[in-house]
Amino acid sequence: MTFPPTSPLTSPPSFSLTEEQAAAGLAVARRTLELLRGVPEFDGRYDAFPGPSSLAELAALPPLAKDDLNTALAHLEPAAERGATWLFQSGGSTGAPKVGYAPTGFYMAKVFEHWRPLDRDDVFVNAWGAGRMWGAHFLAAGLADLSGCRVIALGSVTAEEYPEWLGFLADRRVTAIGGTPSVLRLWFAHARANGIELPSLRKVLWLGEAWQPQLEEDLAVVAPKARRHGMFGSTETWVVGSNSPDCPADTFHPFPHQLVHVGDGGLLDFTSLDPAMLNPVLRYRTGDAGELTSCPCGRPGPAMRVLGRRDNVVQIRGLGLHVDELLARVEREPGVSRAQVLVTEQGGRAKSVDVLVLGELPDDAAEALRRELLAGTFTLSTAFVHDPEHVRVRVVDALVSNERTGKTAGFAIREEA
Numbered sequence: 001m002t003f004p005p006t007s008p009l010t011s012p013p014s015f016s017l018t019e020e021q022a023a024a025g026l027a028v029a030r031r032t033l034e035l036l037r038g039v040p041e042f043d044g045r046y047d048a049f050p051g052p053s054s055l056a057e058l059a060a061l062p063p064l065a066k067d068d069l070n071t072a073l074a075h076l077e078p079a080a081e082r083g084a085t086w087l088f089q090s091g092g093s094t095g096a097p098k099v100g101y102a103p104t105g106f107y108m109a110k111v112f113e114h115w116r117p118l119d120r121d122d123v124f125v126n127a128w129g130a131g132r133m134w135g136a137h138f139l140a141a142g143l144a145d146l147s148g149c150r151v152i153a154l155g156s157v158t159a160e161e162y163p164e165w166l167g168f169l170a171d172r173r174v175t176a177i178g179g180t181p182s183v184l185r186l187w188f189a190h191a192r193a194n195g196i197e198l199p200s201l202r203k204v205l206w207l208g209e210a211w212q213p214q215l216e217e218d219l220a221v222v223a224p225k226a227r228r229h230g231m232f233g234s235t236e237t238w239v240v241g242s243n244s245p246d247c248p249a250d251t252f253h254p255f256p257h258q259l260v261h262v263g264d265g266g267l268l269d270f271t272s273l274d275p276a277m278l279n280p281v282l283r284y285r286t287g288d289a290g291e292l293t294s295c296p297c298g299r300p301g302p303a304m305r306v307l308g309r310r311d312n313v314v315q316i317r318g319l320g321l322h323v324d325e326l327l328a329r330v331e332r333e334p335g336v337s338r339a340q341v342l343v344t345e346q347g348g349r350a351k352s353v354d355v356l357v358l359g360e361l362p363d364d365a366a367e368a369l370r371r372e373l374l375a376g377t378f379t380l381s382t383a384f385v386h387d388p389e390h391v392r393v394r395v396v397d398a399l400v401s402n403e404r405t406g407k408t409a410g411f412a413i414r415e416e417a
């Protein structure tokens with residue numbers, strides 16, 4: 001590790017800002033540390049640490065996990081300086097909603113200082129779901145407000161409604177749309193299936209999941225002039241960084257009010273340097289692994305490359321199955337647009353593993369793929385050595401999505417009675 005990076009010849013930086021760039025913002029980190037010290041449940045875990053006055057001191061602080069942040073928020077109950085304090089779903093994909101806080105505006109003014117994908121002439125479709133305490137719809141609305149564009153606040157629609165809405169959007173000559181990649185795929189797949197084109201669409205904003213390369217295939221047909229503009233963030237950190245069509249889809253430029261650190265095991269942690277921040281984000285880990293690197297777009301300064309979630313391992317009969325690796329193989333199969341691992345448990349034990357597939361996959365190709373996955377995946381071949389028929393590849397109409405968060409994860413677990 002180097003603090004700070006001194007020349008391009010040294011190893012990659014472990015912080016997105018230099019000592020000098022971060023110096024003033026560390027006052028916010030010191031204030032956050034004071035708040036965390038006052039949380040009784042943390043039981044003195046911060047006692048030994050001074051308020052950080054350097055990046056090295058910050059890196060020495062214990063990282064925060066999702067549950068920690070919720071414990072702290074339950075105690076702190078922060079309130080916005082002015083305007084409303086909004087409660088949003090934060091973290092965890094199972095169980096009751098956990099809560100993150102944000103003031104009206106959702107910190108997008110700071111984002112807008114550095115990133116302006118929309119302008120006054122845009123007709124922007126906000127397709128992030130609204131309601132259910134989801135934050136993305138509202139932060140996108142905040143960005144649109146700053147951009148002064150026209151907004152169509154669509155939110156989520158049901159499967160039967162797509163063709164009619166797509167016709168409406170084509171008539172309105174929309175120029176921009178934003179949503180999670182899973183939702184955007186539905187929009188463009190329905191447009192393609194119904195022969196609807198959006199020739200005026202130039203910009204596709206996305207946030208909430210990794211970009212899906214299959215989107216490009218549908219876009220090439222439906223909206224050939226559209227290009228992607230991504231944001232990276234979470235309801236805990238809010239928007240950390242963004243990218244442009246010239247950046248790789250997994251690489252984002254962090255904003256100066258967000259300090260990104262690459263810690264042990266390549267895990268990313270985030271520290272807010274924004275004095276208006278309500279969530280106590282101090283070395284907060286989202287579970288994403290990544291690295292700081294230079295971006296091929298040519299923008300100077302370290303960019304954050306997100307390498308996926310380190311926690312995307314599901315336990316099958318006592319063995320860990322690396323879901324991302326398996327899905328990457330399945331999604332390379334011709335005709336497959338997206339896949340998901342569905343584990344069915346009975347009495348707490350994995351009874352079967354289904355690889356659910358969206359797209360076209362003839363029966364013989366599915367069987368060949370199944371055999372290859374069984375043979376090539378240690379966890380599957382070992383765990384199902386006596387009942388390999390319980391590993392299946394199935395073409396389905398829809399993957400299993402989380403009704404609470406609106407996201408479609410790489411794997412789902414179903415308990416069978």
Ligand SMILES: [Zn+2]
Binds near residue numbers: 246247251303
């Ligand atoms: Zn870039």
